[in-house]
Amino acid sequence: MISCLLIHVSRTSQGLPVRQAGVIAGETIQIGRGAACPVHLPDHRVALHHASVRRADDGSLHMDAAGEAMLKIDGIIARSVALQPGMRIEIGPYVLGVETAPAGHDIALSMEKVHAPDGHETAVGLKQPVTLEALGFSKRTLGAVLAVCILLVFLLLPMLPGASQALDKWQADLPVTLNGSWSPGSLTGGHALFEAKCSTCHKRPFQAVADEVCTGCHTQAGKHLSNETLHKRAFGSMRCTDCHADHKSRAKLRHDAEKCVACHGDIKRINPDSKLADVHDFATGHPAFHITLPEGVDADGVERVVRFRQQDKPVERSALKYSHKIHLDKAGISSPEGDTVMQCRDCHRLDASGKHFAAMTMEKTCQQSACHALNFTEPVEGIVPHGSERAVMSRLREFYGRWLADVPENRAQCEAAGAPANSVRATLDCVNDLARRNGAATLFRKNAECGECHEITPVASTNVPWKVTPLRTNHDWQPGAVFPHAKHGAMGCTACHDKMNSEKSADIAMPAIDKCRECHIGKDHARGKLISTCESCHRFHRDERK
Amino acid sequence: MNGMQGATLLKYRGHRYLKVTSALVLLAVAAYLLPGRTGDEAYGGTVSGYLLGIAATLIVLILMLYGVARRRIGGTPVAQADTENKVGRGKRPFRMGRLEGATLQGWLSAHIYLGILLLVLATLHTGFHFGWNVHTLSYVLMLLVMVSGVYGLNAYLSYPTLITLNMGDDTLDDLFLKIAELDELAMACALELPDEVHALVQQACRETRVGGNLWQQLSGEQRDCPTRYAVQQLPALSATYGRNDQPKMIRELYAMLLRKEKLVQRARADVMLRARMTCWLFLHAPLGIALLAALTAHIVSIFFYW
The missing domain is CATH 1.20.1440 (de novo design (two linked rop proteins))
Structure with a gap:
């Protein structure tokens, strides 16, 4: 049996202890939260049955923790302890002090609640935010932070290279340039070189890209109209970039056919005196083709041309006698190599541009395979070069002079002609006479040798008594358009140019617009047709290199 | 309640803003297609591109004014639902307030329809060109604001009823x-x-x-x-x-x-x-402000490098 003096200690408002003693007794003395425990410690930190005091075999008193409970004795955690006066045992908020037992008691325990209540008041929700505002989210702060970041990265930084050339140069080498975020699209073609350096074209802030920036590199791009007044009327204050906008795909940079129609759809609005017809679309609104022919050189030495409507069936006055029919005869044409079937390309060869044909010459074209050699036969055989009448006559005189000098008997030819005595004068007269006579007989004939191709007129001259009309063959029937012959190589020449039955060089065999329209349509798609815009055939800028 | 609320917002004054929006959308599409008729490639820098851009900017400003109007008029368009919950926390006193003749419901109705119009205008303004740049950033921010707004509209139309059903008379x-x-x-x-x-x-x-x-x-x-x-x-x-x-x-x-x-x-x-x-408002409003900043950068950049 243990007799225990239990002293409840409480404190006055001044903090002075008030001790109330009571006696408890039992074989063991239970300590715990439960009402059944004599040392009743009503707190949630205390176990229902927390500890008990028992008498050990040697008669000393021990305190043992029950279950999983723990005791804190003088600051040290323990499960069991032999009670000694002066010990302080902490259980939950309570401190049990072991005091010297007065007479008649085995032990004295003081019991004081030293810690605050355990706050078993409801915790639910009270310390938790229950609204999003309570989490500290602020729409304004978030908005302001985002806005400042965006303005910094996408407004301030891109502006900086415009302020300093050094910075502009430095940032161009960065993997991400400062003003890259402003570029609405990548640059096209050669412009891609300036991708990292906006200032190449955008010289000054808030100023549009000047035309000089473009013409600084594109030196060959001439004006559309050579007439200044007309140019100003048609284009006013238009800038290069109005038509050529980069950053917007290649198509946008290169050309914009619709801009042509803006003027050429009603050309009289720009130039009431214009002879051009209105154009809207190749398929439906393009005038019939015109044929441009050379008109000769005017008083100012300028080569003039004249345009004919194709339906007026103009003829070419080239002064050349030529029959395509004979040359292209399917049965062949006689040549030193026998009968040969000629092809168009035997004479017409594309130049390097692939658009036009190389000029034809007597030597390279007509005299190939020894055709059209300029022979004379009387009184001896010889060949003259293709050249001016004077050159031909000089060659003949040179030939006959040598012929007389080499063989004196040949002089008989002169005498036969009734020439007088053996003088230098007489020899020269003989040479001239021979040249004239044989030139007339074998070369300057109306329909053979020279006269086979050229128009020849006799003139009153002793030295060169013939005049060959100079040729004026056309090289560009439609100088306002570009026709890439090379791209049309799959078609035969005669598919467009009807020359098989042409007997005269005056025949013009340029195809009409309907021929082109068999394959080409305008800007709107059509099945099995090629979309063709103005730029397919026409060039806006004059080439300044010409 | 829910149905009525939705009806009021979307059918405000006999579909006033639906009609206005439809007319303007047709006008915008016509403006977009007009240069297309002559084959001009569409982008923000054409005449109609600029017009669409100016119109879209004005609409953004009007849409943002709603935030101001909301404060000045007071209450929320769904404040009635709040009141019925008798919650108290964060509740604004409901007033069917008028500010110079404007009602908040009218503002919100206009806000919703103008938002739809903005989507059309801004999309046409882009000419369907997108890239990694400040221009597309503005467009994407606008889309994000709209997505959050659509969520918000749905939330305003459905959650008050659910809150009332859940809480009954309790706060x-x-x-x-x-x-x-x-x-x-x-x-x-x-x-x-x-x-x-x-x-x-x-x-x-x-x-x-x-x-x-x-x-x-x-x-x-x-x-x-x-x-x-x-x-x-x-x-x-x-x-x-x-x-x-x-x-x-x-x-x-x-x-x-x-x-x-x-x-x-x-x-x-x-x-x-x-x-x-x-929750959507914590995205809708800040993204709106961010959009305004991106739009500023977009417009300045266009004229800075003209």
């Missing part, structure tokens, strides 16, 4: 008081009960949470909710005790915990519904 504070009362009783009861039971109750009292961080508010859940755990465990636990362990008290305790669990669920649902009803 969240009422629920907290009831829960606290039950906690007190349960703890008092648990003092006399075995330690395992006591520990369960104590944990349920101390660690049950309503609300919390963003995710907890939006989900309306507490992982391993101690109250729910206590409710699950108590019957099994009590079966192991003998007659001396006060089975009657355990049964009473069980009833208390059940009641508490229901209250906690309702409180969490309320927090969740309100969080879901308002």
Whole structure:
């Protein structure tokens, strides 16, 4: 049996202890939260049955923790302890002090609640935010932070290279340039070189890209109209970039056919005196083709041309006698190599541009395979070069002079002609006479040798008594358009140019617009047709290199 | 209520703003297609591109004015639903306020329809060119604002009803008081009960949470909710005790915990519904401000490098 003096200690408002003693007794003395425990410690930190005091075999008193409970004795955690006066045992908020037992008691325990209540008041929700505002989210702060970041990265930084050339140069080498975020699209073609350096074209802030920036590199791009007044009327204050906008795909940079129609759809609005017809679309609104022919050189030495409507069936006055029919005869044409079937390309060869044909010459074209050699036969055989009448006559005189000098008997030819005595004068007269006579007989004939191709007129001259009309063959029937012959190589020449039955060089065999329209349509798609815009055939800028 | 609310917002004054929007959308599409007729490639820098851009900018400014009007007129278009909840927290006094003849519902109706118009105008303005630049950034921010706005419209039309259904006549504070009362009783009861039971109750009292961080508010859940755990465990636990362990008290305790669990669920649902009803605004408004900044950069950049 243990007799225990239990002293409840409480404190006055001044903090002075008030001790109330009571006696408890039992074989063991239970300590715990439960009402059944004599040392009743009503707190949630205390176990229902927390500890008990028992008498050990040697008669000393021990305190043992029950279950999983723990005791804190003088600051040290323990499960069991032999009670000694002066010990302080902490259980939950309570401190049990072991005091010297007065007479008649085995032990004295003081019991004081030293810690605050355990706050078993409801915790639910009270310390938790229950609204999003309570989490500290602020729409304004978030908005302001985002806005400042965006303005910094996408407004301030891109502006900086415009302020300093050094910075502009430095940032161009960065993997991400400062003003890259402003570029609405990548640059096209050669412009891609300036991708990292906006200032190449955008010289000054808030100023549009000047035309000089473009013409600084594109030196060959001439004006559309050579007439200044007309140019100003048609284009006013238009800038290069109005038509050529980069950053917007290649198509946008290169050309914009619709801009042509803006003027050429009603050309009289720009130039009431214009002879051009209105154009809207190749398929439906393009005038019939015109044929441009050379008109000769005017008083100012300028080569003039004249345009004919194709339906007026103009003829070419080239002064050349030529029959395509004979040359292209399917049965062949006689040549030193026998009968040969000629092809168009035997004479017409594309130049390097692939658009036009190389000029034809007597030597390279007509005299190939020894055709059209300029022979004379009387009184001896010889060949003259293709050249001016004077050159031909000089060659003949040179030939006959040598012929007389080499063989004196040949002089008989002169005498036969009734020439007088053996003088230098007489020899020269003989040479001239021979040249004239044989030139007339074998070369300057109306329909053979020279006269086979050229128009020849006799003139009153002793030295060169013939005049060959100079040729004026056309090289560009439609100088306002570009026709890439090379791209049309799959078609035969005669598919467009009807020359098989042409007997005269005056025949013009340029195809009409309907021929082109068999394959080409305008800007709107059509099945099995090629979309063709103005730029397919026409060039806006004059080439300044010409 | 819900249906009426939606009807008022979207059908305000005989579809006034629907009609205006439809007309303007047709006009914008015509403006877009007009240069297309002559084959001009569409982008923001053509004449119609500039016109569409100017119109879209003006609409953005008008849309942002709604934020100002909302403050000046006071109340919210769904304040009526709030009032019926009698929640008190964060509640604005409902006034069918008028500011120079404007009603907030009229503003919101216009705000919604102008938003739709803006989507059309801005999309046409882009000419369908997108890239990694400030221009597309503006467009994407605009889309994000719109997505959050569409969510918000849906939230305004559906959540007030759900909140009312969940809370009935109670406010969240009422629920907290009831829960606290039950906690007190349960703890008092648990003092006399075995330690395992006591520990369960104590944990349920101390660690049950309503609300919390963003995710907890939006989900309306507490992982391993101690109250729910206590409710699950108590019957099994009590079966192991003998007659001396006060089975009657355990049964009473069980009833208390059940009641508490229901209250906690309702409180969490309320927090969740309100969080879901308002969360979009924490994106909608800041992204709107960000859009204004990006738009400024977009416009300045166009004229800076003209």
